[in-house]
Amino acid sequence: MNKYTCFFINQNIEDIYQKNHQMSQRISQFKLFSYTVTIGLVIKISMMINQGIIDKIYPHIAMLITLTIYNLIKFESSQKIRMAQISINTLFTLYVLQYEVFTDIIAQNYNGGNQMAANILNSIMGEFPEAAFGTLVALAMRLYYFVSYGELKNINVMAINASIHFVWIYYLYNFNKAKRSQFILTLVDNKWEKIFQQIFHNNKKFVLLHYDEEEFKIKKVLQTILPQSTSLQAFLEYIREVKCNNQPIQNFFFQQINKHKKNQQDVINQQILLKYERKLIQFHFSLFFGDKPIILLVNEDQTKSSIDVISQSTVILKILKNLVNIIDSNKQYNKRKFFQLSQFIKIKYLIGKINSRKKSIQKINLNNFVNKIANRYKRYIIVQTYGMQCEVMILEDVFHLFLLVVFGNTSKKNIQAQIFRDFDCKVHLVFEGYFRQDIINIHYQKFQFYFALIISNCSIQENCIKIELNEEVLYPFTNNQHKIS
Structure with a gap:
């Protein structure tokens, strides 16, 4: 004032x-x-x-x-x-x-x-x-x-x-x-009421940052991620190594403040993925305006309740029962619907494997692996791979899930897959065809946390999907095992 x-x-x-x-x-x-x-x-x-x-x-x-x-x-x-x-x-x-x-x-x-x-x-x-x-x-x-x-x-x-x-x-x-x-x-009262609602509602580990716009830096920190004895300077050194959207997290904070400060519109529970060393951390990001901006990061536990698990298992059992009835009675069935049902079951199966505690990194030949998955879809699509033979260390189940999302949402039969390394030796895959862009985007957002373990950049267009693989596979970094559905 x-x-x-x-x-x-x-x-x-x-x-x-x-x-x-x-x-x-x-x-x-x-x-x-x-x-x-x-x-x-x-x-x-x-x-x-x-x-x-x-x-x-x-x-x-x-x-x-x-x-x-x-x-x-x-x-x-x-x-x-x-x-x-x-x-x-x-x-x-x-x-x-x-x-x-x-x-x-x-x-x-x-x-x-x-x-x-x-x-x-x-x-x-x-x-x-x-x-x-x-x-x-x-x-x-x-x-x-x-x-x-x-x-x-x-x-x-x-x-x-x-x-x-x-x-x-x-x-x-x-x-x-x-x-x-x-x-x-x-x-201030309204702002802190919103902040406390977020912290107590989620009851998770959090980071609360007071940001000074004039000095472009964090002035105060309240957090439960690191030990309470951690000094402000030590915490600032820690977050300098953290990245969001392939940029330092301080830049992300600055961009969000500039984006929303004109109308003083608070940001509530925006999901973000943070990278620290080789670890991937999922947070909900909130930004509260007032005299000074306050940033809240809440570490979300993605574990589903037992009720959700039972409900999903019931749905899968019903689908399997219908499939068994079709096979036993030799009835005619719609191939497209059968394909969609099989896709649903395969995705649920892969999710179960990914959510298990065993997440091992395998060395695979990308060309051979893409061809192996594509061969399972030969009744519905034709996938042609070309480019260099490329071996990478990767989470096989996560890459398999990505291919299921791509191959299962094409509107034409032919897909071409190109594999190459750029001048920085980064691995790229380009899928050309005709894809259901909206559906693939929905799936990618849903499984974003896991795809981010192996994929650094992804561009999804109607006729082309491009991905760049991480140079090193990241590990989930949470107190509880992450789960998706």
Whole structure:
């Protein structure tokens, strides 16, 4: 918060404060004030016409027209409504001092009270800079009229009046500062409520980071991943080795903050994969805005409940029962549906193997392995492999699952598979054909954690799927064994 203007230094927070917490209230108060003065002017003008005082009526008509114009204006921004408040407050003060001062004593008392009430009302409705400016302008006009029409013996009255104006400015400063501080506290309370909901709901290991946008670095850390005795410097050295989307995780944080800070939109439970050395870690990423961004990483346990396992087993048993009935009765069956059922069973079988505790890395010939899997689909597709003979260390079941997803979601019969190494000796596979892009994307997202163990980059298009294998196979890094379904 700026110590002179009381405006928030963070422009996004200032915009939210003005739009969501001040705009509607300020417009309604301004309209109510202007309508009230308009009604008073209409009554006064009517009385002057009735009394035949036509020569002095024009300033009052001019003020009425001015207010009517302001009433018809549709204010779309906080700045415009605040400028309107300043101008109306100044005009009303000038109007009272110029055209209402030379009346009887009772009317003068009421007019003075009305003017002060209007000044107070418009000052409270506005922000501190324009409220202070309006108060000083009103004081300057009063000083001018005192010098022009007052008597020197009443200078003590003017001195007291000036002192009260400065006390009022001091009050306005503290009032606006307190109001904005309360708004920040509300933001912080809401933010921490969301954070605690995420932590307690998941009941998992977490990392909570306070990010300083001005210095582009992490200032505070609260975490349960590493030992509690880990210092901030040691933790920062640890995360410098962590990567997300093949880039340092600090860059990922910076990108996410820049992406969402314009509308201050919190990010809740975005799934991300982090790489540390040869380990792969799955987290849910949340970003909370306020005075300073707060980043929350929650380590998710993917283990399914026993109810889910029983439910899936029941579905598979029903499918197997139907297949047995078809074979026993020699009934005609739809080959495409049979293929889809067999795909479902094969995927579930591979998932079971992948979820087992035994995850061994095998050395395979990619060409031979692709041909072996493709041979099982020869009734439905024709896969031609070409390129160099390439042997790699890989998690065979995960690669098998990837091939099932690709081969099982093609809309044409022919697929060409090219295997090659680039200049950095990285292994690439390119599958050309006609694929069901949406379905493959859904499967890839579902099994992303496991595919990321062997695949560093993947591009899925309707007529081409390209992958780049990791130079080294990664290992799942969780406290509990990861499971997928």
